[in-house]
Amino acid sequence: MSDRMPLMAGNWKMNLNHLEAIAHVQKLAFGLADKDYEAVEVAVLPPFVDLRSVQTLVEGDKLKIKYGAQDVSAHDSGAYTGEISGPMLAKLRCAYVVVGHSERRQYHHETDELCNAKVKAAFRNDLTPILCVGEGLDVRKAGNQVAHTLGQVDGGLKDVPAEQAETIVIAYEPVWAIGTGEVATPEDAQEVCGAIRGRLAELYGQEVADKVRIQYGGSVKSGNVAAIMAKPDVDGALVGGASLDADEFVKIVRFRDQ
Numbered sequence: 001m002s003d004r005m006p007l008m009a010g011n012w013k014m015n016l017n018h019l020e021a022i023a024h025v026q027k028l029a030f031g032l033a034d035k036d037y038e039a040v041e042v043a044v045l046p047p048f049v050d051l052r053s054v055q056t057l058v059e060g061d062k063l064k065i066k067y068g069a070q071d072v073s074a075h076d077s078g079a080y081t082g083e084i085s086g087p088m089l090a091k092l093r094c095a096y097v098v099v100g101h102s103e104r105r106q107y108h109h110e111t112d113e114l115c116n117a118k119v120k121a122a123f124r125n126d127l128t129p130i131l132c133v134g135e136g137l138d139v140r141k142a143g144n145q146v147a148h149t150l151g152q153v154d155g156g157l158k159d160v161p162a163e164q165a166e167t168i169v170i171a172y173e174p175v176w177a178i179g180t181g182e183v184a185t186p187e188d189a190q191e192v193c194g195a196i197r198g199r200l201a202e203l204y205g206q207e208v209a210d211k212v213r214i215q216y217g218g219s220v221k222s223g224n225v226a227a228i229m230a231k232p233d234v235d236g237a238l239v240g241g242a243s244l245d246a247d248e249f250v251k252i253v254r255f256r257d258q
């Protein structure tokens with residue numbers, strides 16, 4: 001049994017405007033009792049335009065829900081139209097920022113090199129990156145999921161020192177399981193999450209590797225979360241679609257009751 005605190009994070013993707021965000025976080029707060037936070041850390045990852053509203057609600061009502069962004073610029077300021085910087089997110093007291101989600105790698109052509117720069121931008125601004133890695137269907141069919149995913153881990157962590165690396169969150173999200181209803185088996189999740197921890201041990205030593213939280217993401221629901229969380233190297237879930245339903249997300253947070 002590891003002493004890593006599980007992290008259940010809801011990636012809303014491009015859903016919920018700032019008014020809907022307030023209603024949604026209120027529902028989550030209503031559904032979660034104090035004792036739920038003792039054993040699980042809960043975070044929401046809304047669109048940028050919702051963050052100020054979420055901050056106001058969380059701080060005003062002293063909620064224990066953490067929040068963060070879905071992306072961050074590699075640059076801290078300057079002529080980068082449309083980008084949002086680490087210092088801006090830090091000012092909103094974001095705890096987390098997603099880096100290298102497969103949808104950004106796919107639709108915005110984000111490379112491991114860019115993800116590495118964004119991981120560094122996050123750390124530079126005291127934000128915890130949630131670095132997303134994972135293979136597509138072709139790679140899985142060829143049996144190369146471990147090598148592929150470890151390549152993304154190496155790329156994302158290049159020149160990141162141990163004292164930062166030990167605080168990162170890595171989300172293993174096989175692309176073929178995202179939004180498809182096709183969930184990886186708990187064994188599939190463990191195979192790659194275990195390999196990621198092994199690689200962290202090679203890069204930084206076992207002590208650091210044992211501190212890093214590794215999430216699984218891809219069609220996580222209340223009905224499948226407990227079996228995935230039972231695996232030794234899975235320390236949480238990055239939840240997309242199911243996080244948009246407050247009751248369902250509360251059940252996922254309470255995975256031990258499922």
Ligand SMILES: O=C(CO)COP(=O)(O)O
Nearest residue numbers: 011178179218219240241
């Ligand atoms: O991409 C994901 C979370 O970042 C997973 O999305 P789904 O839970 O909708 O499959």
